[in-house]
Amino acid sequence: MNVLNTRATTSRPLEVLGIDEMQERIYRVLLAHRMATTEDIAKMLSLSPRKTQRLLDSIESKGLATHSPEQPRRYIAAPPELAVEALASQRRADIERACSTIPELKKEATSTANNQGNEQVVEIITSHAALGQIVTHLHQTVQSEVFGFQSGPSLNPDSHQQGQRPGVRIRSISDMAHLEAPGSMNSLRRVMQLGEEARVFPTLPVTMFVADRRIGLILNAKNPASGPTLLVRACPLLDALCAFFELIWERATPITFTQAGQLETGKPNAQLTEATELLLPLLAAGLNDKAIAHEAGISDTTLTRRISELMKCFDTRTRFQLGWRAALNAFPNDLTVSTTTAKPPSTAR
Incomplete structure (x- = not known):
């Protein structure tokens, strides 16, 4: 991460x-x-x-x-x-x-x-140098898993160079503020090539890092490089943070990249053009128009036109409906609307 x-x-x-x-x-x-x-x-x-x-x-x-x-x-x-x-x-x-x-x-x-x-199960870390030493130690001693939230700007956009240790599962959930930061998308591509699992969620309250469910770090989401950091050792609070992560992980959108380095979240619709296929996962990820246009390499005017074409193609009037119809098209076996009429509960006599 x-x-x-x-x-x-x-x-x-x-x-x-x-x-x-x-x-x-x-x-x-x-x-x-x-x-x-x-x-x-x-x-x-x-x-x-x-x-x-x-x-x-x-x-x-x-x-x-x-x-x-x-x-x-x-x-x-x-x-x-x-x-x-x-x-x-x-x-x-x-x-x-x-x-x-x-x-x-x-x-x-x-x-x-x-x-x-x-x-003392919770400590306040105020020194950035001390935080760096702690994180380095955790990366060197982690045994099974690392997971956390990435919200807002990174401490170091080019810090994905160390790679992933064998046998260690790494999962990260990024929010829109993080993905829209300069260099974040390229950085995400690199770590996913090394084996990291990544998902996106609209908004995250904190930047968080947990190693082996024994030590957690909580940073200021808006600016993780400044302000105090909370170090949480094994305790009910850390258990709650782990459960919170798993809850968000289940609700977050999985991220993958094609061999060409393009972001995707599911199987594209064969009826759509190549340019349109690129827009669907970006829309599903929740990026704003400026970020989508930058990622797709098109102008704002072209983006607006292609979104309109998508809405006509799927016969939708809002972006929410467009996202839902695109998801149904990409995952027809997983996202189905039940047509079974629920029976009213019997009245106790």
């Missing part, structure tokens, strides 16, 4: 091992040239000999390089499968040691909560 994914990706994977950009450049130069002196590297990278020597000493201390005993020293890059793996193993060991403190910290937190009489 893009509206809540604030994790920043790095283009330098070695950075997580404590290797800065200049150290990585030195290491790559050594890998490319197999052996080089301080002076050679300084010339290749346009650095001073003193700075180059400091960098060589630093990567040597990390196990990325060694030097010959003779003068001038000749530096040789350590094999990546040995050097990088050794640093990664050390980092994993550090992380495991840090994680080993979790039971102790949880015990202290539980003790504090017991002393206060009640566990």
Whole structure:
């Protein structure tokens, strides 16, 4: 879900091992040239000999390089499968040691909560940086499902890049305000290609994110990037939020995209033109005329004319009737009007 994914990706994977950009450049130069002196590297990278020597000493201390005993020293890059793996193993060991403190910290937190009489199941998050860390952690630790509402503008319209974790079901419901925001439709296409299930509902009261039904986040729908965020842990309130989502999910309109990247919500009518087929799902999604015209790539005048043609085709006088008739045409087996006359209830005597 893009509206809540604030994790920043790095283009330098070695950075997580404590290797800065200049150290990585030195290491790559050594890998490319197999052996080089301080002076050679300084010339290749346009650095001073003193700075180059400091960098060589630093990567040597990390196990990325060694030097010959003779003068001038000749530096040789350590094999990546040995050097990088050794640093990664050390980092994993550090992380495991840090994680080993979790039971102790949880015990202290539980003790504090017991002393206060009640566990804090709802917290107010006011820092955007703290919110980003929480969301990143939830994305990294989610086991089975993520779902939520997307209302209004996204925190980051281009934040769909991390993809979907295997075995994790992701569902999102967007409202009109979100879909009409610039870039939202393209962003939605990308995540649905990665496996996310998406539906649309006319209006949503909040922006919400729930991970594994154990932690939920509630943000300001009008501007999720500002204002406080509520963090809700497992409790009756979170159960109610989950039930509310499922209720809206059942009533929301499913969204799919064709191979050409066009939005659709059902099987198109074979009697309609290709341009008209594009309008039906957009109308069913509840988009306004401006958004529909933009998505269809037509002018407002052309849109008005084609909607009039649709209404004549389906013999309807209002857009509500048009939407209903279009749905009946697309899903004849699912949307049928019962013609059975209900029997009046018997009168008790």
